[in-house]
Amino acid sequence: MSDFRGQTPLKGSFASMRAKIASIEAGGRRDSESLPFGDPRIDERLPGGGLPLGRWHEIGGTGLEVETAAAPTAFTALLAAPLARRGEVVWVLRRDDLCANGLAGLGFPPQRLIQVCARDEAEALSVMEDALSTVGVAAVVGEVETADLTAGRRLQLACEKRRTTGFLIRRRPYGGPAKREATGSAAATRWRIASAPSEPPLGEFGLGAPRFEAVLERCRGGRTGAWLFEAQNAYSWEKTDVAHPLRLVAELGDRQLAPAQPLRRVA
């Protein structure tokens, strides 16, 4: 850290300065990994060219989904599916309505999933922390209404212990009054996910592959954006070796400039 203070950054050496900041943020380790989506339209906005691993990510929904959290669940399962190859995934629930069959259909291996049903919010957070700092766990998904700065920082420290990746699905318990949203967040990224109308191939009936509108609301060391994703390989036996189960279909407009409900029409 001393060399960072002592040295004046030269003009144009922003890249090296960024790298230094990243290494400080990663607790002095330089092996910060990331999981690329395989499409430059999103990867170049994310720090390290992909979804940062060894950090935790916040994923929320819109409208009714704040309580049911179906689209965030499907999106998280797709994000975590590549990680499930490296180790177990622990999913901390508040309501046990997660359907293993449905996750299998999306391409997430339920045989690598340990489900835990916590009794309250504090317990869910502490179980997440415990699981994040365990050897053999590749990713932890938790369903929590909100995580304040302290809880977020604790999750981050737990992530750093074993380079485990955390996903926090923001989900309000049924019937309860809404809690105030925490102002700050220690999350590496914050997403807002909504289902988008599917586009089946021409001439086919029924529904196409599931599509999601993903708005990246916050991104540490990167830039925000909005994209339309499609789940590849969902509900089929055909095992095509895809780089990432999420395929980027289109980039959506800048969310700051867009009016309140523009994204529906784009898709």
Next chain:
Amino acid sequence: MRRLAGVSFEAAALGLHPGQKATDALALVPELVTAEAEPEADAAALTALADWCVRFSPAVAINAPDGLFLDVTGVDHLWDGEARMLADFRRRLAANGLPFRCAIADTPGAAWALAHFGEEDAIAPPGGQAPLLEPLPPAALRLETETWAQIERLGLRKVGQLMAIPRGPFARRFGRAALARLDQALGREREALTFRRPPTPWFARLAFAEPISAPEDMARVTADVTARLCARLEAQGQGARRFELAFHRVDGKALPLAIGLSLPGRDARRIAKLFAPRLETVDPGFGIEVVTLTGHDVEPISGRQARLDNAREATVAEGLAPLVDRLVNRLGEARVWRSVPVESHVPELAAGRARPLAPPPPARPWNREAPRPARLFRRPEPVEAVMALTPDDPPTQFRWRGQLHRVRRAEGPERIGEEWWKGAIEDVRVGHARDYYRVEDEAGARFWLFRAGLYGDPQTPPKWWMHGLFG
């Protein structure tokens, strides 16, 4: 009033019997020698005898005040048959000077009846206890005194006569308990016996000169007693799956705590840590003078080298197993699970729960073809204002949770019938079927709806339900 609790063979020959007034007995036999009855000592002796009987069968149940049940299923071949086993049993008991009667039968009830009222050393052949029970008196069924007296009053002197009475009138007249006893004797109903468990040899104990009660002291003695037992386990290459810790208070009460491990273990620090959050539930009262720890389900585990501080070498045993143990002991076993596929078409039954670290069942793949939602409601929620063009068409719009959804795309129906082979055949109806539709509304939200019941069937009018969300 003093009564006789038990009599010797010689006294019985003189006409004395248990329950007789002591004064009457002394009047009949003036030279009678009596001793005080000691029920506690008798019970202790019976317990000791039960422990001794473990040489014949691992499952021994005490039938107070003077009986023992031995479950000899699958052990008689060690003696070349039940008759030889019984002969050996008799010889060994007789060598100890104990008078006794015994019998072997399929059910505890029949064995009890034959031992008390049947021939000497009766052995009922498998499934053949009924003919042997028929000539016995009704008292052989272990009935309540009043029931027994009533049966005698009605002139029924044999079990065979009771067996001839139809079940309905029998239960009405003599009560359900009597019918249950008859069924238990004939093997039509199961009887639960409380088998005596031999004390585990994996036992550690710490006694204190002064009673302790401070929480930090309790934590320390927990660590000490765990270390003591785990050192023994380690020396013998064993690990235990369950540990029971008991704090014995000054007032004689024992407060037990139990933890379970998903894999057998003997890591003292880890086990003490699992006990730590529970210690505050223990009320030390006036102080704790003894703490004991027992290990159960002990099995050999391979001695593992303590790892050379290399995180990559870590295995399931070092990472996942302690995590699962912590979670199970904190939240309860029902709250930590791994889903396993079950062969069922009914969506809510298609996923079973297994213990997280149980060996995986024979690989049965998850069905990926049929789309299933990411969130499956435990109880389907009613859907209103459903509009469909024709009865078998998917809905074109519906109202769920107060919001109207217009359907843009739909798939279906996928008809899922009830599992008629599981219930009674009379309850099976054609209308017990669900037609599932996967629909997408204009905003892109994907739902899993089903219609229960059929159009045109007055018994099961169609009704729409929301069963899950795809997201």
